[in-house]
Amino acid sequence: MDFPDRAAVDDLIEPQPLPAFARVRYDPETARVADPVAAARAELDALDFDRLDAGATVAVAVGSRGIHRIDDIAEAVVESIRDRGFEPVVVPAMGSHGGATAAGQREVLESLGITEVRLDAPIDARMGTEELDSVTVGDTEMTVHVSTAALEADAVLAVNRVKAHTNYSGRVESGLTKMTVVGLGKQRGAKAFHSTAIQEGYVETLDAALPVVESALPLLGGLALVENFHEETAHVEAVPAGSFLDREPALLARAYDEMATLPVDDIDLLVVDELGKEISGAGMDTNVVGRYRVLNAPDPDEPAVKLLYARGLTEATKGNGAGIGLADLTRQAAIDQLDLEKTYANVLTSGSLAKAKLPVVAPDDEFALRTALTALGGYDPETVRVVWIANTQDLADLRVSAAVVDDLPDAAEVVARESLTFADGTASFEPESED
Numbered sequence: 001m002d003f004p005d006r007a008a009v010d011d012l013i014e015p016q017p018l019p020a021f022a023r024v025r026y027d028p029e030t031a032r033v034a035d036p037v038a039a040a041r042a043e044l045d046a047l048d049f050d051r052l053d054a055g056a057t058v059a060v061a062v063g064s065r066g067i068h069r070i071d072d073i074a075e076a077v078v079e080s081i082r083d084r085g086f087e088p089v090v091v092p093a094m095g096s097h098g099g100a101t102a103a104g105q106r107e108v109l110e111s112l113g114i115t116e117v118r119l120d121a122p123i124d125a126r127m128g129t130e131e132l133d134s135v136t137v138g139d140t141e142m143t144v145h146v147s148t149a150a151l152e153a154d155a156v157l158a159v160n161r162v163k164a165h166t167n168y169s170g171r172v173e174s175g176l177t178k179m180t181v182v183g184l185g186k187q188r189g190a191k192a193f194h195s196t197a198i199q200e201g202y203v204e205t206l207d208a209a210l211p212v213v214e215s216a217l218p219l220l221g222g223l224a225l226v227e228n229f230h231e232e233t234a235h236v237e238a239v240p241a242g243s244f245l246d247r248e249p250a251l252l253a254r255a256y257d258e259m260a261t262l263p264v265d266d267i268d269l270l271v272v273d274e275l276g277k278e279i280s281g282a283g284m285d286t287n288v289v290g291r292y293r294v295l296n297a298p299d300p301d302e303p304a305v306k307l308l309y310a311r312g313l314t315e316a317t318k319g320n321g322a323g324i325g326l327a328d329l330t331r332q333a334a335i336d337q338l339d340l341e342k343t344y345a346n347v348l349t350s351g352s353l354a355k356a357k358l359p360v361v362a363p364d365d366e367f368a369l370r371t372a373l374t375a376l377g378g379y380d381p382e383t384v385r386v387v388w389i390a391n392t393q394d395l396a397d398l399r400v401s402a403a404v405v406d407d408l409p410d411a412a413e414v415v416a417r418e419s420l421t422f423a424d425g426t427a428s429f430e431p432e433s434e435d
Contacts, residue, residue, distance in 0.1 A: 003332060006363040006425065016373045019381040019401040021388070021429060023416040024408065026263050026396055028229050036069055036233035037076045040223060043238035044080050047221045052155055057087045058220065059124070059153035061184055062114060063094035063105070064174075065278035065316075066393060067161045067225060068233050071113030077159060077223065078119045090114065090123045091149045093158065093183030095190030096349035097277065097320075099342045102127055111278065111316050124149040129186045132216050135208040138200035144181075144212045145189030151217060156184075158222035162251040164259060166282035167294045167352060170203035173252055174281070176222035177244045181209045184217070187349055194351040198295050210245060224251050228258040231393050260395045262288060262387060263412045264404055265303040269372050271388040272310045275324065276317030277346075282355060283323015284310070285392035291326045293354040307372050311365065313337040314391070322346040325357035328375075329368050335361055364425025399429065 033039050052058070058081045062074050074090070081088040090109070098104025102125040109115070109123060116123050129145035136142075150156050158179045165173035172178070182190050197205040213219075219241040226235035235254060239247045262270075275283035286292050290303040310327035312334040313319065319339025324330060335358070347356040362368035373379045386401035405414060417432040 003335065003361040004363065006367060009363065009367065013367070013370050013374050016370050016379060017381045018369075018420050019384050019386060019403070020432070021386075021399045021401055021418045021420055022405050022414045023397070023399050023418055023429070024263070024412050025415050026398060026412045028409075028411040030228035030230065030258055031234040032228055033233040033236055036225075036236055037072050039233070039236040040073045040076050041080050043223060043236050044077065046238040047157070047240060049084050049086070049220070052086060054085045055087060056154035057089055058155045058157055059089050059091045059150050061091050061093035061150065061156060061158040061179060062160075063092045063097065063108065063183060064160050064179065065108070065112060066231070066280065068227055068231055070159075071118070073223075073225070074114050074159060075119055077157065078121050081157075082121075086155075088119075088121045089149070089153060090119060090121055091147060091153070091156075091184070092123070092125050093147070093160075093179050095182050095185060096187040096345050100127065100187040100345045100349065104342070107318065111318070127186050129188050130216075133212050135212055137196050137205050137208045140196050140200050142192050142196040142205070142209070144209050145185045145192060146213050146217055147184045147186050150184050153218065155218045155220040157220045158184075159225070160222065161225045161227060162248060163227065163255045164252070164287045165202070166280055166286040167292055167350075168202045168297045169300075170201075171252075172203055172206055172245060172248050175244075175248050175252065176224055176239060177206050177210055177248055180213055180217070180219065180222070180244070181206055184213070187345075191349045194349065198351050207245065214241065224248070226251055226255045226258060229260045230396060231260065234258045260285075260288065260393065262303055262389075262395060263398075263409055264385070264387065264400075264407050266385060266407075267303055267305045267387050268307065268376050268385040269387075270305045270308045271386065272308065272327070272392065273390045274312050274314045275310055275321070275391065276314030277320050277322065278314060278316045279391050279393045280323070282326065282352070283317070283321065284326055286326065288392040288395070289326060293326055294352055307375060309368055309372055310334060310359070318342065320346055322352075322355050324359065325355045327359045329362060329372055330359045331362045331364055331368050333364075365427035366422040366425045369420075369427065
């Protein structure tokens with residue numbers, strides 16, 4: 001599909017006077033684990049490795065992206081398993097990610113720094129699953145699936161971050177439970193789960209499915225990671241098998257207390273430089289942008305963002321643009337990065353179809369900003385509330401329009417005054433002239 005170039009649309013919307021901007025450093029007080037690798041090694045002592053025979057295979061389930069030092073932590077877990085006299089094998093636990101192929105899931109792990117060479121352990125990325133018992137959730141019957149590679153191991157250890165989910169809020173969201181049920185369900189299990197969860201509720205579906213997986217899988221436990229505002233490790237905890245649903249609510253509460261959020265909630269235009277699966281499962285953290293866009297799940301009350309402009313995709317997402325549908329505007333440069341096969345594999349499995357919708361496509365930044373500011377209605381550069389971020393993971397450095405400055409919290413400091421300029425239609429910020 002061809003989108004209009006600048007010449008075709010340039011006379012449709014008049015140029016707008018731009019607001020003044022301030023560059024802001026945002027640094028809320030937060031917890032931090034000094035050495036998350038050492039903490040991970042120490043926490044593994046809480047799990048019951050004694051029940052395993054010497055030489056037993058232990059499947060290490062990993063795959064969630066955007067986790068601080070996940071490569072170092074995975075390496076430490078594998079080494080600790082080997083030091084105990086067991087044989088580690090890495091099993092990607094990421095549902096349909098990587099285009100729902102074994103090669104794609106290996107590619108995702110490699111992008112995280114997790115390779116067979118580095119870990120000195122095999123990666124079993126087979127997408128095959130075994131059908132377990134069916135469960136009834138509300139009025140829906142669901143067949144539970146689990147990875148064949150995980151079932152063939154003598155024990156399974158899940159490693160994942162506990163965090164707010166991008167589609168819903170509840171007692172249990174992203175974490176060890178979801179990785180065990182959905183991630184290890186591979187594409188077939190993830191598809192069955194999401195189809196049921198959209199209709200009957202995510203927590204209800206996890207509650208029903210986890211006992212079935214636990215009864216079939218030789219689950220040893222999990223290593224739960226909680227991160228702070230700066231996406232650093234704030235807490236590490238080993239959770240034994242059978243305790244996931246009991247322990248995760250408290251870990252989730254801690255994650256909410258520590259999570260990255262924007263410094264203000266009332267925003268006319270949010271500009272996001274890049275989205276990607278390594279940043280969030282939804283490309284952009286829906287709790288940061290205030291948009292779930294999922295059936296039967298109302299959007300968060302805060303922040304209230306009127307318009308969202310997404311400028312592009314990260315290199316690490318490898319074209320998976322799931323989440324671009326959360327935006328109202330994008331630009332041609334982002335469309336050129338899209339791999340629709342990967343994007344569709346993701347959203348068709350999750351059922352979050354809105355996240356793959358294409359927003360209005362502007363030829364460049366200049367026209368996108370012109371369009372957004374006009375669409376706000378009654379635009380005034382002195383009062384418009386614009387927040388501009390690199391991505392929803394890195395919120396420590398951002399820019400805000402002048403009207404937002406007085407509403408910034410104490411943890412936010414203005415470090416420079418800047419002007420928004422364009423070169424060949426591409427936006428950049430320049431120090432404000434002192435003349």
